[in-house]
Structures are given as structure tokens and as C-alpha cells.
Amino acid sequence: MAGTRRVAALWCPDWPATAAAADAELPPGHPIAVLSANRVIACSASARAAGIRRGMRKRQAQSSCPEMTVVTADDHRDGRMFEPVAAAVADLAPTMEVLRPGLLVVPASGATRFHGGEENFAELLVDRIAVSGTESQVGIADELFTAVLAARSGHLVPAGGDRDHLAGLPIAELAAEPSLCGPDRADLVDLLRRLGLTGIGAFAALSATDVGTRFGADAIVAHRQARGEPGRPPSAQALPADLSVEQVCDPPIDRIDAAAFAGRRLAEVLHRHLRERSVACTILTVEAITERGQRHSRTWRCAQPLTPAATADRIRWQLEGWMTGGRSRAHHARPDSPIGMLRLVPAEVVDAGALQQTLTAPELPGGAELSERARRSMERVQGLLGGDAVRIPVRSGGRGPFDQITLVALDEEPTPERDPSAPWPGRIPHPVPTVISESPIELVDLSGQPVRVTDRGAFTTEPTTVRLPDRRDGWELRWWAGPWPTGMETGAASPVSARAQVLLDDSRALLLAYRSGGWMVEGIYE
Numbered sequence: 001m002a003g004t005r006r007v008a009a010l011w012c013p014d015w016p017a018t019a020a021a022a023d024a025e026l027p028p029g030h031p032i033a034v035l036s037a038n039r040v041i042a043c044s045a046s047a048r049a050a051g052i053r054r055g056m057r058k059r060q061a062q063s064s065c066p067e068m069t070v071v072t073a074d075d076h077r078d079g080r081m082f083e084p085v086a087a088a089v090a091d092l093a094p095t096m097e098v099l100r101p102g103l104l105v106v107p108a109s110g111a112t113r114f115h116g117g118e119e120n121f122a123e124l125l126v127d128r129i130a131v132s133g134t135e136s137q138v139g140i141a142d143e144l145f146t147a148v149l150a151a152r153s154g155h156l157v158p159a160g161g162d163r164d165h166l167a168g169l170p171i172a173e174l175a176a177e178p179s180l181c182g183p184d185r186a187d188l189v190d191l192l193r194r195l196g197l198t199g200i201g202a203f204a205a206l207s208a209t210d211v212g213t214r215f216g217a218d219a220i221v222a223h224r225q226a227r228g229e230p231g232r233p234p235s236a237q238a239l240p241a242d243l244s245v246e247q248v249c250d251p252p253i254d255r256i257d258a259a260a261f262a263g264r265r266l267a268e269v270l271h272r273h274l275r276e277r278s279v280a281c282t283i284l285t286v287e288a289i290t291e292r293g294q295r296h297s298r299t300w301r302c303a304q305p306l307t308p309a310a311t312a313d314r315i316r317w318q319l320e321g322w323m324t325g326g327r328s329r330a331h332h333a334r335p336d337s338p339i340g341m342l343r344l345v346p347a348e349v350v351d352a353g354a355l356q357q358t359l360t361a362p363e364l365p366g367g368a369e370l371s372e373r374a375r376r377s378m379e380r381v382q383g384l385l386g387g388d389a390v391r392i393p394v395r396s397g398g399r400g401p402f403d404q405i406t407l408v409a410l411d412e413e414p415t416p417e418r419d420p421s422a423p424w425p426g427r428i429p430h431p432v433p434t435v436i437s438e439s440p441i442e443l444v445d446l447s448g449q450p451v452r453v454t455d456r457g458a459f460t461t462e463p464t465t466v467r468l469p470d471r472r473d474g475w476e477l478r479w480w481a482g483p484w485p486t487g488m489e490t491g492a493a494s495p496v497s498a499r500a501q502v503l504l505d506d507s508r509a510l511l512l513a514y515r516s517g518g519w520m521v522e523g524i525y526e
Contacts, residue, residue: 015102079317433523
């Protein structure tokens with residue numbers, strides 16, 4: 001029955017910027033922007049007042065507000081600095097779940113009765129957080145999703161009024177909180193908008209059958225959220241026995257680097273146990289016990305099942321937050337002695353099929369297992385060689401094959417340097433080469449003379465053979481296309497003035513690039 005269960009969400013606006021400003025000990029009101037892939041992803045209110053907006057390039061943002069401080073995005077900093085906020089809320093409502101740094105939820109029914117009503121409880125939360133110099137907003141509703149969106153406007157939704165509150169919001173709000181939606185939610189919102197559904201109420205009016213047959217699994221979740229229906233219920237299966245893992249720290253941990261290392265090892269142990277029982281964790285409690293017996297505990301909720309890397313990140317954020325007190329003056333939040341024991345307790349699990357991997361196709365036989373093994377291997381190499389030593393490709397925007405790939409460090413947010421959905425006139429057509437190369441070759445005509453590109457973008461003579469430099473033999477051409485002119489591209493070592501495609505007599509297809517008067521193999525089609 002509506003009203004028997006209420007959820008309060010506490011949201012700290014612009015948390016990455018707030019955490020960065022606190023970490024740098026900047027004065028209140030000083031403009032600051034957080035950048036990722038050379039673009040603004042968060043900024044302070046004072047920076048917005050100066051014209052800074054999300055998505056701006058670094059150079060444009062600095063020219064708009066020269067006195068602004070610019071910092072790089074850092075998830076570990078965000079998590080570490082959020083611990084004093086979580087600790088302050090825990091003083092008022094001990095049971096809570098952290099969705100991400102900057103956002104947490106608490107069961108509101110008991111807390112509001114104890115503190116004299118929902119309005120009093122919300123004001124108390126905001127005032128308690130304001131003591132540490134952090135702005136926050138509180139939303140209360142029947143369901144978690146509604147409460148999170150309500151927190152963005154500081155709204156207390158009446159009991160039973162979730163659907164009515166959501167109906168007036170734009171459809172983009174379905175993807176406003178990444179911690180409560182799947183990775184493809186933005187694509188779903190774009191599709192719904194193109195179908196003419198511009199408000200959440202219009203989407204909620206569709207029948208569940210129509211949504212389930214037309215869209216994917218996350219659309220079903222979004223539809224339930226739009227209708228104000230209960231979210232994902234706890235797993236129907238009982239938690240497997242002995243699923244929690246713990247580690248006695250010998251010697252006790254008193255350094256952040258040692259804590260991070262221990263947390264990563266414990267995360268690997270936990271996920272090995274989860275794999276053995278064919279389950280994945282969605283709600284995790286991190287516990288630390290000091291030598292003197294002081295206990296610290298925090299619960300994290302995730303929309304998607306946790307991976308070993310995501311678990312290790314949350315352990316590190318939590319331990320850093322406890323051990324440094326978020327660099328706040330609340331010394332009571334810090335452990336009273338070195339940490340003697342770490343424990344991980346899965347509070348909710350789902351079937352392991354919900355855990356999707358991206359390094360290989362999980363639908364292939366053994367794909368998920370191979371993906372997980374590959375990722376663990378790369379994480380070990382990363383641990384030995386450093387965070388930037390292992391990089392993975394992310395599809396990016398651009399004209400040439402080098403431009404269309406951005407290499408990012410493993411476990412960093414896969415943010416491309418250039419928008420792949422933007423128009424790129426002159427982009428090489430699909431399919432793109434599967435192998436990228438920069439190997440010099442010679443393109444010659446029937447008489448063995450080099451074939452070049454004229455000022456008008458044509459071959460000087462008809463090409464017949466591709467051969468390696470200083471070699472008389474080569475591969476005859478069965479077919480060729482081009483050349484077509486192009487321009488300077490960011491991934492190239494030198495300007496590319498033309499490209500051509502050729503099919504060799506051994507059935508290999510090559511993408512050739514004409515640079516500085518010579519030809520290179522830029523890509524191989526397989």
C-alpha cells in the first residue's frame with residue numbers, strides 16, 4: 001500500500017566539481033571545472049554563472065572564464081571526498097545505500113517518524129551536510145527512482161503520487177541518473193523522442209506488453225520507473241552460504257596504497273566465489289575493523305552487477321574516505337587505529353547471466369568466461385606496469401582509421417576524444433579496416449614507374465602492382481578505387497592528401513594513404 005514505504009534521496013549537485021574544490025582547498029565561490037577527454041563534464045555554480053557549460057572544450061571554457069581552476073576527472077577523489085557526507089547522514093539515518101559519490105538513499109519511513117515528519121527530516125539532512133560546506137538537496141517519494149529525480153528539484157512527492165510527479169517531466173529525465181539505468185538508456189531516450197514521446201507521462205501510458213515486445217530489457221525497467229512502480233526486487237534466491245569474504249591484515253593497514261592493494265585482492269577473491277556459485281552482486285557492504293575493534297561499514301547499490309574492477313574501486317574509495325576523513329576536520333570519522341580486518345558482504349545477488357562483458361562477445365560459447373579471464377590478465381599487467389600501461393580502444397569520431405579510435409587506460413571511463421555520432425565529411429566508408437598499419441609501400445604502373453597523385457587528385461598513371469620498397473616483385477592489382485582527396489587528420493604522423501582502396505591478387509584488400517609524395521598501407525580489410 002502506498003505510504004507504507006518511503007525513500008529519501010540526498011543529491012549533491014556538481015559533486016565532481018565540489019570534491020575537486022574541497023580537495024584543492026579552494027575558497028567558496030571560486031569557479032572550477034572538471035574535464036574528461038578535454039571537455040567539461042562538471043563545473044561549479046560560479047563557473048556556470050560565467051558561461052561554462054558541460055561539453056565545452058577546455059580552450060573555450062578557459063577563454064570564457066580565465067580565472068577558473070581546471071582539474072582532471074578523478075573517480076577516486078570523488079569517492080574519497082564523499083565519505084564525510086555519508087558519515088554525516090549516517091548520524092541521522094544509520095541504514096543507507098550509496099548509489100555513487102554525490103548521491104545516496106535512505107529508508108525514510110522510520111527516520112521521518114523519529115525526526116518529526118518528512119519536511120523536518122529533509123531540512124535536517126540539508127543543514128547537517130551544509131555544516132561541511134557542501135550543498136545538497138533532498139527528495140522523498142514512494143520509490144527510489146522517483147526520490148532521486150525529486151531530489152534534483154528538492155521536492156517531497158506525496159504518498160501515492162510518484163506517477164503523477166513523473167508524468168510532467170521531460171523524457172530525458174529517464175536517463176538523468178546513470179546509477180539507476182542501463183548503459184543504453186540514452187539511446188532509448190533518443191529513440192522515444194524521435195517517436196514523438198517527449199514526456200515521461202506519454203511513455204508511461206504505453207502498455208507494458210507493447211514496451212516489452214518492441215524494446216529491450218532496460219526499456220522495461222525504464223517503463224516501470226516511469227509508472228512509479230517498484231524497482232528491481234531483491235533476488236528471490238537465498239544468498240549462498242559463506243558468500244562474504246574477509247581478510248586479516250597482517251601487518252595492519254595504515255597507508256592508502258596498502259589499503260587499495262588489499263582491497264583489489266579481496267575483490268578478486270569475492271568474485272571468484274561469486275562465479276563458483278553462478279551469481280553476481282548488485283548491493284555490496286564494505287566493512288573495516290580496526291585493531292582496537294572500531295567498526296566502519298558502508299553499503300553501495302549499483303544498477304548493473306558489479307565487476308571485479310568496479311568492486312575494487314568502491315573498496316578503494318571507501319577505505320580512502322575512512323582513512324583520510326575525506327580531508328575534513330571530522331576526525332571522529334577516521335579509524336582510531338590501523339585496519340586489522342577487511343570484510344565484503346554481498347547484500348543482494350542476481351543470476352550471473354546479468355553480468356555482461358565487453359571485451360569479447362558474451363553470447364558466443366565461453367565468451368563471458370574468456371572476457372573475464374582476459375580482463376583479469378590485463379588488470380594484473382596493469383598492476384605490474386602502471387595504470388596507463390594497458391589501454392583499450394574506444395570508438396571515436398574522425399575521418400581516417402587512426403582518428404576513429406581513442407585509446408583509454410583500462411578501468412577509466414571509455415570517453416572518446418571526438419564524438420563518433422557527429423558528421424565527418426570525407427570519412428572512410430564502412431566497413432572500416434580491421435587492422436591499422438603505417439607500412440610504406442610502392443604503387444607502380446605496368447612499366448614499373450611509381451604512381452603518384454596529381455594536384456587535381458588523380459593517379460599520374462594507371463596502377464597495376466603493389467610492392468615493398470626496394471623490391472622488384474610484388475602483388476598485382478585485381479581491382480582499385482580512388483584516389484579521393486582528404487585533409488590533415490589528428491591521428492596521422494603527416495598530412496594525408498589522398499586515399500585509395502586496392503584488391504590484391506591474393507584476395508587481400510588494402511586501404512592506401514598518399515602522404516608526402518609516397519604511399520603507405522593505412523589499413524587491411526580482413
